[in-house]
Amino acid sequence: DISYIIRVCKVKVFISKSKEVFYMLKARNELATLKPYVPGKPIEDVMREFGLTEVIKLASNENPLGCSPVAKEAIIKHLDNLNLYPDGNCTSLKEKIAKLYSVSPSEVSLSSGSDEMCDLLSKTFLDHGDEVIMADITFPRYISTAVMMGAVPVIVPLKDFTFDIKGMADKVTDKTKLIWICNPNNPTGTMVPTSEIIELLDSVSEDVLVVLDEAYREFVTRDDYMMDSENLLSKYPNLVIMRTFSKAYGLAALRVGYILAASSIVTEIDKIRGPFNVNSLAQVAAYAALDDQDFIKKSYDVNKEGKEYIYKEFDAMNVPYAKSETNHIFFGVEKDAFSIFDALQRAGVIVRPMGAKHLRVSIGTMEQNKRFIELIKDML
Ligand SMILES: *Cc1c(COP(=O)(O)O)cnc(C)c1O
DSSP states (O other), X not given: OHHHHHHHHOOOEEXXXXXXXXXXXXXXXXXXXXXXXXXXXXXXXXXXXXXXSOOEEOXXXXXXXXXXXXXHHHHHHHGGGTTSOOOTTOHHHHHHHHHHTTOOGGGEEEESHHHHHHHHHHHHHOOTTOEEEEESSSOTHHHHXXXXXXXXXXXXXXXXXXXXXXXXXXXXXXXXXXXXXXXXXXXXXXXXXXXXXXXXXXXXXXXXXXXXXXXXXXXXXXXXXXXXXXXXTTXXXXXXXXXXXXXXXXXXXXXXXXXXXXXXXXXXXXXXXXXXXXXXXXXXXXXXXXXXHHHHHHHHHHHHHHHHHHHHHHXXXXXXXXXXXXXXXXXXXXXXXXXXXXXXXXXXXXXXXXXXXXXXXXXXXHHHHHXXXXXXXXXX
């Protein structure tokens, strides 16, 4: 009796290959308004869909140079150990990061990409009804993880595509628990000087967690950006600095990110994170990659050159864009952004539409940038 099985076991039951019966088990109320994250389209999907053999992906801010060769070597050396569980504490990597940034290993927490860290921070600190301050156009994981916990997102619009830090400070109430600052910001590429963040830290109580997402720090060219923001941790115990190996380090596939934060924060996260949340290939690759700062320098140079080339071309076409301190450029179009996205895709270049009038393009190799410009010139 299928209906009996469904009722008792609360499972999805397959009657045959063509007929599927679902038992709709009600999920937590908080999930009702959430939708799955939509990532940049994979190259294989676009090839299949449009019958293309060559596709350039400038949609997910990936490193067009790949990753450091020393990271690859480290992975190959580790391939004989796939039967073993990873070091759940990431001891070696943690110690290396701690040493590099002059913090204690107890002030470092690793995660499966900083994506997972958004999730872990929200699960660790957000109670139902807590307010979480964030920008309107920023990394989408901040809002989804807040909603997931039944917290209340407080959205502060960007000003000139840039974080309005004073506007955010004005929204702090006694219910505020967390403030997300993406600096520089994805998708607009803009940054705020660290001095503004220090003012915010001075104005909020220590009960408010301020998370500084520095996913793109390695690409910043301006000198009013504090590269060693970890030095603020001793003065502001409510500051969390979040970084990743996915962008400049080119290890997005491996999923490894981390925070630098007070050890009491790390201890709370340790209670709920998966015991082996960072796999061992990711650990050895990230460890090795930290030694290859030449690769980071090269990535920075290629990115800077590509950025200036795209600016020059956009200027010549009168395409409006936000000045970027990242590896992507947010630009405006008069036509419908989705139809431009679609046309580019058919021609083998994947970008990211951002609402009806904007798109985001990741900076690629010079050859990829030229292809993108060539196509968009025709379309606009
Ligand atoms: C890409 C990105 C991340 C996530 O990176 P992971 O691959 O999960 O480490 C975090 N924050 C911002 C702003 C990003 O753009």
